[in-house]
Amino acid sequence: MSYEILSLLVFFIGLFGLITKKDMILKLVNLGILQSSVVLFFVSIAFKGDAPIIITSDISNYSDPLIHSFLLTVIVIGFANLALMLVFSMILSNKIKTHVVKEIEAKIE
């Protein structure tokens, strides 16, 4: 339970950074923190002390392996999204010479 609360705490730290940081790259770093907290949350749901991670009919106490396989997908998608966002930020900063969100908004919108 403590890991779950910790992961939610990290989630809100990431969210806070995402709102308060002015620089686009720092926002993306905070988004990475937020995504990691989701992964930690799922791991903490599945984790049960020393219990094995294999489901068989004769073992009732086990760490859920299903959620770990799903997490691989979450990590890959998160990585792809973050990479694409960084590429877009790079193209944008090459064109309008700034990473600061308010300046980008002022120049573009």
Place this chain on the structure above:
Amino acid sequence: MFLLSSIFPISMAILSYIFNKYHKIFILISYIGIFISLIISKTPQSYIPGDWSSSNGIEFFFDNEIKIVLICFMFFSAFIYLRFFKNKNHEFTLLWLILNGSLNSFFMSRDFFNIYVHIELISMIVFLILAMDKDSTRIWISLKYMLMSSVALNFYLIGVGMFYSNTGTLNITLSLEFSKPLFSQSFIITGLLIKSGVFFLSGWLPSAQSEASEGVPSILSGIVEKIGLWVIYLIFPLLTFEVKNFLLYFGIISAILSSIFTFLQIDLKKLLAYSTMTQMSYGLIIIAVRPEFFPIFLIYDMFSKGILFLLADDLNEKFGSKNLEKLKNVKISIVPYIIFFILLFNIGGVFPSNLYKLKSSLIIPLIIEVNIFIFGMYFTKLFKTFHISKKFGFKYLYLLLVTPVILYITYIKYNFEISKITYQYLLFFGGVIFYLLIFKKIKFKPINIYSFENSLIYQIAFLLIFFIIESLSRI
């Protein structure tokens, strides 16, 4: 067999990229393949790859409702592509076909995680399509959309994790029997509403729809924005009574406010974008009151909104502007002019529009009819801007065939109440007269409430309100 409707376009997408000279032939084969696979697939049926139990496996489900939605979507998608295919290259075709394939399997998915993967896939393709021409504005709107979408889907995942810790399954149908952990509904619904384009939460929507290249706003407004609402429609039986009520009232407030913002816009595509927000709110109201009508809403709104954006794109291309002040007194050919105002009226909620027929079957607070007054105002605003020319507009003749079909879609048994219709028309003409009286005296200016940071703050504020509602419902 029904999964071929998803596998086929994705395979054709890869082939169209390899043999790029023939990409238009592959898209034709793809649509024929989708149509055949949808038509010959028996209903209802479900499929779990690998023969896992439904509690651990990924379930795909196919019934008549999904069949009709997907066939309509196929025609809609083909219609939009055919309209703009001359200007699109093989890279666009690749993304377009993958988008079609992933949307098809999204509608068949019946578990939380598979839905998450599909929404991510659809979103990533939309980001790439939006920023395809590497224009600074489009890259920025795509980046903004991407960041908000990531936050939304992380909310969704946290909620799904909470559900899973309680139920031990990700299957939506199997989850129905279990109790709902505190705050899980708040996270899931907030995430989905950010993706759905409702007012307050979807700061990415107005700029994404107004700045996207031709054809893209049609598909965004027509189908992509509805995927969040579709998931809410699927999980609606899971939600508690208090949450359902909250969604109904949020839908009403959001519909009225987005209508006011629609009226304030001076950019034609932004005006339509805000009216999409109104429609999404109506979608939420329909789900909250009569969920069985949601697929009907999805189909008629897909065509109405898609064609409206298509006509707006054409006006932008022809007159080089989407600013209503610059478009003042421009003359439009007879057919597109009539179709534009019929479809605009169709989403306004006045008799005999599609929205009226759906609304008449719902028991909802009367305050929602304020929207008709505001609709009367922006309908007149557009009516005064455009003028009809003597040209017939043969290019748009096909729309004359499509529009009656759209109007027929909601041919459901509805209550024909003379008093209600009279009252609605009084409100509508009240809006028209009010606009005519004040438009010369007061200059309305659009207000931008969706700066990047503000949009995120609205989302957090909504999440906190949802937390309070969910906590109170437990006391």
